[in-house]
Amino acid sequence: xxxxxxxxxxxxxxxxxxxxxxxxxxxxxxxxxxxxxxxxxxxxxxxxxxxxxxxxxxxxxxxxxxxxxxxxxxxxxxxxxxxxxxxxxxxxxxxxxxxxxxxxxxxxxxxxxxxxxxxxxxxxxxxxxxxxxxxxxxxxxxxxxxxxxxxxxxxxxxxxxxxxxxxxxxxxxxxxxxxxxxxxxxxxxxxxxxxxxxxxxxxxxxxxxxxxxxxxxxxxxxxxxxxxxxxxxxxxxxxxxxxxxxxxxxxxxxxxxxxxxxxxxxxxxxxxxxxxxxxxxxxxxxxxxxxxxxxxxxxxxxxxxxxxxxxxxxxxxxxxxxxxxxxxxxxxxxxxxxxxxxxxxxxxxxxxxxxxxxxxxxxxxxxxxxxxxxxxxxxxxxxxxxxxxxxxxxxx
Amino acid sequence: xxxxxxxxxxxxxxxxxxxxxxxxxxxxxxxxxxxxxxxxxxxxxxxxxxxxxxxxxxxxxxxxxxxxxxxxxxxxxxxxxxxxxxxxxxxxxxxxxxxxxxxxxxxxxxxxxxxxxxxxxxxxxxxxxxxxxxxxxxxxxxxxxxxxxxxxxxxxxxxxxxxxxxxxxxxxxxxxxxxxxxxxxxxxxxxxxxxxxxxxxxxxxxxxxxxxxxxxxxxxxxxxxxxxxxxxxxxxxxxxxxxxxxxxxxxxxxxxxxxxxxxxxxxxxxxxxxxxxxxxxxxxxxxxxxxxxxxxxxxxxxxxxxxxxxxxxxxxxx
Numbered sequence: 247x248x249x250x251x252x253x254x255x256x257x258x259x260x261x262x263x264x265x266x267x268x269x270x271x272x273x274x275x276x277x278x279x280x281x282x283x284x285x286x287x288x289x290x291x292x293x294x295x296x297x298x299x300x301x302x303x304x305x306x307x308x309x310x311x312x313x314x315x316x317x318x319x320x321x322x323x324x325x326x327x328x329x330x331x332x333x334x335x336x337x338x339x340x341x342x343x344x345x346x347x348x349x350x351x352x353x354x355x356x357x358x359x360x361x362x363x364x365x366x367x368x369x370x371x372x373x374x375x376x377x378x379x380x381x382x383x384x385x386x387x388x389x390x391x392x393x394x395x396x397x398x399x400x401x402x403x404x405x406x407x408x409x410x411x412x413x414x415x416x417x418x419x420x421x422x423x424x425x426x427x428x429x430x431x432x433x434x435x436x437x438x439x440x441x442x443x444x445x446x447x448x449x450x451x452x453x454x455x456x457x458x459x460x461x462x463x464x465x466x467x468x469x470x471x472x473x474x475x476x477x478x479x480x481x482x483x484x485x486x487x488x489x490x491x492x493x494x495x496x497x498x499x500x501x502x503x504x505x506x507x508x509x510x511x512x513x514x515x516x517x518x519x520x521x522x523x524x525x526x527x528x529x530x531x532x533x534x535x536x537x538x539x540x541x542x543x544x545x546x547x548x549x550x551x552x553x554x555x556x557x558x559x560x561x562x563x564x565x566x567x568x569x570x571x572x573x574x575x576x577x578x579x580x581x582x583x584x585x586x587x588x589x590x591x592x593x594x595x596x597x598x599x600x601x602x603x604x605x606x607x608x609x610x611x612x613x614x615x616x617x618x619x620x621x622x623x624x625x626x627x628x629x630x631x632x633x634x635x636x637x638x639x640x641x642x
Numbered sequence: 643x644x645x646x647x648x649x650x651x652x653x654x655x656x657x658x659x660x661x662x663x664x665x666x667x668x669x670x671x672x673x674x675x676x677x678x679x680x681x682x683x684x685x686x687x688x689x690x691x692x693x694x695x696x697x698x699x700x701x702x703x704x705x706x707x708x709x710x711x712x713x714x715x716x717x718x719x720x721x722x723x724x725x726x727x728x729x730x731x732x733x734x735x736x737x738x739x740x741x742x743x744x745x746x747x748x749x750x751x752x753x754x755x756x757x758x759x760x761x762x763x764x765x766x767x768x769x770x771x772x773x774x775x776x777x778x779x780x781x782x783x784x785x786x787x788x789x790x791x792x793x794x795x796x797x798x799x800x801x802x803x804x805x806x807x808x809x810x811x812x813x814x815x816x817x818x819x820x821x822x823x824x825x826x827x828x829x830x831x832x833x834x835x836x837x838x839x840x841x842x843x844x845x846x847x848x849x850x851x852x853x854x855x856x857x858x859x860x861x862x863x864x865x866x867x868x869x870x871x872x873x874x875x876x877x878x879x880x881x882x883x884x885x886x887x888x889x890x891x892x893x894x895x896x897x898x899x900x901x902x903x904x905x906x907x908x909x910x911x912x913x914x915x916x917x918x919x920x921x922x923x924x925x926x927x928x929x930x931x932x933x934x935x936x937x938x939x940x941x942x943x944x945x946x947x948x949x950x951x952x953x954x955x956x957x958x959x960x
Contacts, residue, residue, distance in 0.1 A: 475730075476729040480725065482699065483723075486748045
């Protein structure tokens with residue numbers, strides 16, 4: 247026991263992995279879910295409203311929803327043209343908003359609502375449904391109150407007498423059952439309704455990106471092993487240059503990562519019903535670019551570190567943090583705005599957004615341009631920094 | 643192009659500074675064509691720095707290195723060099739053939755010749771039957787042989803070996819030197835660093851001794867012996883009891899003068915004798931005349947070991 251303890255005390259990396267890494271990782275999760283930097287910024291659901299009723303009551307509902315603390319209204323009717331149902335549905339499909347609230351005329355003066363939702367965010371639908379349902383019930387109550395006042399002012403007629411019973415009057419103006427908010431609001435899944443097991447593809451992407459990063463840093467670590475056992479020295483004494491060496495490793499890690507993700511998704515297709523064949527072009531583009539970015543990141547970390555042990559410690563902290571922030575472990579929609587913004591500094595977030603567009607939103611490949619561009623820039627950037635850091639290994 | 647007159651390697655005023663440490667302080671020497679040169683020196687003398695500079699792995703602060711008359715950084719110079727590093731710089735998780743193939747490609751061996759060269763290397767190292775085995779499971783001697791083969795697969799004209807036999811048994815050492823002799827016979831120039839002085843003495847044509855970043859001796863073993871300890875033999879005689887006083891060996895009235903050998907209180911007498919055939923007899927006669935009986939005697943021929951210690955001293959160089 248003494249021997250083991252003494253060896254541990256002499257090994258800084260081991261000490262770091264034993265005591266610091268768990269604390270660091272715990273702190274990251276505490277910041278995501280606890281009272282850290284994410285506090286006070288409860289995630290607001292991005293919505294648009296399509297008002298097909300265009301009545302004073304519906305306008306009041308829109309205004310009330312605009313002021314709701316839980317919603318962020320992304321269309322402003324005072325400046326923009328009124329949003330059509332088709333446009334709103336497109337916004338949901340493209341991920342610009344989570345839900346489109348469509349106010350529709352119901353029976354009589356009643357207003358009901360369809361929520362065009364992205365079912366991948368399972369929390370938002372319930373939150374918005376509750377908020378909209380509440381507003382609809384309030385509106386109905388107001389309508390009922392108005393109706394009562396009208397009835398009181400109106401002189402009694404035979405017809406009116408027939409309906410003078412308050413219960414009968416209420417049924418004619420505001421049907422009793424429609425006061426139940428759940429019956430006034432209907433959630434319409436505009437993305438996932440025709441898909442077979444669509445959410446699995448998102449989890450597959452999350453796991454795939456995380457393991458791509460682990461695989462790439464492990465592969466990059468070979469460079470440090472070669473340096474430690476002087477094989478790198480020998481390689482560089484041949485006709486091989488550092489440029490060729492790094493590019494060779496980058497191509498290899500990219501190809502390996504690509505095959506790794508392909509195998510995973512093929513398994514997903516046959517076992518869990520992921521529609522890989524239907525999204526092959528987008529999948530290939532995203533996987534190729536994500537693999538190349540992960541490979542470059544692995545080489546960057548390897549050239550940044552002095553020893554394999556150092557790389558192991560650093561990569562565990564960074565990859566787990568990036569995966570947590572970027573949505574590989576926890577869906578980003580449960581995070582606060584601040585944490586979501588932070589997540590955009592990880593390429594997990596960009597990669598997952600890309601896979602989300604391919605498998606979940608069925609968007610064409612040109613919609614992947616922002617994600618592909620960011621990941622490609624990251625790949626080139628990491629590779630250039632890795633090359634610059636490797637200069638110190640070329641000569642003493 | 644190779645100039646007919648130029649040596650294989652020509653090193654002039656080579657200096658290398660590592661911040662405050664001066665690893666090489668103006669090294670000058672040549673390696674002739676087809677010559678086998680042993681490079682000796684205590685730990686930290688600068689041998690590995692020199693090898694690294696020759697292999698293009700470190701940039702000298704000053705000085706020039708020429709390979710067959712051309713600067714080391716000229717096209718083709720690197721191809722003329724083959725480095726066999728001190729550490730086993732191999733991939734343990736690849737087979738012998740795969741290691742040879744990888745390093746052959748990195749050294750620029752054309753694809754059409756590669757198989758032939760690998761077959762030669764396997765035969766040369768005696769590892770044909772282990773071609774498909776992972777190198778990680780080999781003995782130290784076998785790994786050394788593969789290490790050597792990977793450095794010469796491209797048929798370099800100059801082979802740089804940094805302690806090629808460190809940590810191997812005598813049989814493997816013998817095998818490695820037989821392999822090097824083969825390369826030497828084929829015309830390769832060999833520069834090897836070693837701590838095995840007997841190896842350097844027996845296997846090299848010339849010896850260069852480096853100490854504290856400077857060349858302190860350069861020549862054949864005979865030249866080095868003559869210029870340092872001389873050809874006198876060290877004679878050690880153990881007697882039956884401690885001396886009461888130093889033994890007097892009388893002169894012959896000619897070239898041999900009267901000398902006093904040994905110390906009072908010690909039973910071991912050490913002296914140097916220039917010509918044992920003439921002077922050993924009078925020395926032993928003087929010992930017996932002093933009333934002592936010789937119980938043991940040793941005559942040591944001057945060797946590289948004596949030269950090395952004479953030049954570099956007995957102090958540890960850790």
